[in-house]
Amino acid sequence: MVKSQQTGDQTMIKKINTAIVFDSVLKNGPLSRAQISERSGLNKATVSSLVLDLIDAKLVEEIGQGESNGGRKPVMLLFNAQAGYAIGIDLGVNYIRGVLTDLLGHVIEEREWSMKRPDLTSGLKQLTECIDKLIALAPESPYGIVGIGIGVPGIVDDKGTILFAPNLEWGRVDLQQYVEDKFRVPVTIDNEANAGAQGEQKYGAGRGIAHQIYVSVGIGIGTGIILHKELYKGASGFSGELGHLSIEYNGKPCRCGNQGCWELYASENALLEQAGKQGLPEELDELIASAEAGDERTLALFRSIGSYLGAGIANIVNVFNPDVVIIGNRMSKASRWLEEAVQEAVDMRTLSYHRERMRILFADLQDRSAVRGAAYYAINTFLGKVRNVG
Ligand SMILES: [Zn+2]
Incomplete structure (x- = not known):
């Protein structure tokens, strides 16, 4: 009993420490192991072991040597933004815009299709085709497509169901469920103004x-x-x-x-x-x-x-x-x-x-605030899981 309790605690501590190391590389990289240790207060041996796990998981990579403070030049570490890709969609009333981004939100591919106030069936068909196309454009990567975020012109509940989209006249649609069933990745649906707010906050x-x-x-x-x-x-x-x-x-x-x-x-x-x-x-x-x-x-x-x-x-x-x-x-x-x-x-x-x-x-992002914010939702969900897995 006592032993398993200890193991549980250690697993928890390792998770927390991994998240600390991961976040410091993500937010402040490139950093050396010594710099991570200084910033986090974790000892160097712990940092080295956790960094190794993150390198094995392809989330962090060594990018060569940095400046030395006298001794040997340290190896610098950087978040691997190409470990996976995210899809952001802005579903408008008369267009669909989609982006494929890396895990820092940089746009790799962008496509736009126009539609004429589609009914539900043709709207969903077009949405699916658009996501398929962006998936096909994604480069090879360890985690593949990590998620899809979609901004919609309507009121969305916290389960990703569109309750009311007056300009589309769609009525109630379980959009999150529908897209998750089709693509088997985490999906976030939000109102386009929320997605736009998020896009400008993160990237604009x-x-x-x-x-x-x-x-x-x-x-x-x-x-x-x-x-x-x-x-x-x-x-x-x-x-x-x-x-x-x-x-x-x-x-x-x-x-x-x-x-x-x-x-x-x-x-x-x-x-x-x-x-x-x-x-x-x-x-x-x-x-x-x-x-x-x-x-x-x-x-x-x-x-x-x-x-x-x-x-x-x-x-x-x-x-x-x-x-x-x-x-x-x-x-x-x-x-x-x-x-x-x-x-x-x-x-x-x-x-x-x-x-x-x-x-x-x-x-700053003009009419791309919502599509970038939508992609950020997918990235954020993935990074949240990384922090919890450790
Ligand atoms: Zn009104």
Whole structure:
């Protein structure tokens, strides 16, 4: 009894120590064994033995010699980012974008397919084909495809079931189960705005920032909330439906049942609807071209949308007191013509205390925030398992 108890404890300690060594190489590599020992407080013999396990597991590799502090030059260790590959998917209303990334999130391959508001059957078929194609593009690696992350334009519960995707009109879909059954790897499904928030936090404009609100402005508006560098998902995973903030008391009716919702005035849809009414092109890229050419009516339209965008952002700022608000998804392409009006509206409508530190940024990854964040979900799940196996 006593013996097995000891073994249990030792296994646990080894697991914890392996995770410590692994994380220090992952976050601070290249490092030598001596540097890992210094940083972690673990003795050199323990570090050497754990490093050997990680090298055997192909998760860490020796990359040659580093600088010496007098004695023999130490061998440097680096996380093996090509030990496996992740797939990220951004399932849009009229497109699917997919990336294949290594385990540091670098994009190895990227593909995009357009679709026309597919029904459920053809949507799932296209999704499956797209994942198949990305799997076929993956280089040989010890762990192969470690997981799939998918961002979807709808409300997703914590079991990866789409409950409501109004712009796709799909109803309830057990998407995580479906994709896991097909591909036999761990699958994470999340709302595209959450995925986008994660993408910007990890790889984009939100890097190193603790409190970040990501506003995905596409056909609708969604938001992803990062607090203390972690995605805030609410009690059931439904937080961030801020596209339905009421900003006009007697405003237009919304399909959500409310009226005067923010996304009716500040989304890409709102922009195109207004453009149509004014006889301007009803396509975002054409409107951008027309703004570039200096067309006054187009510039005024962008200013008006920007000012509504800023009004909603002001509400969010007053609630969350974030370090940054990042405007992402398709409308981030028009940042040049929105920026000033957004900032003005925010300055006018927020409490002055917030303004000293708060910055408004546009997504670094432009319309790729969600697909990169989706891939990160898959990577993060895999790395979590590595830490627990040791
Ligand atoms: Zn609404």
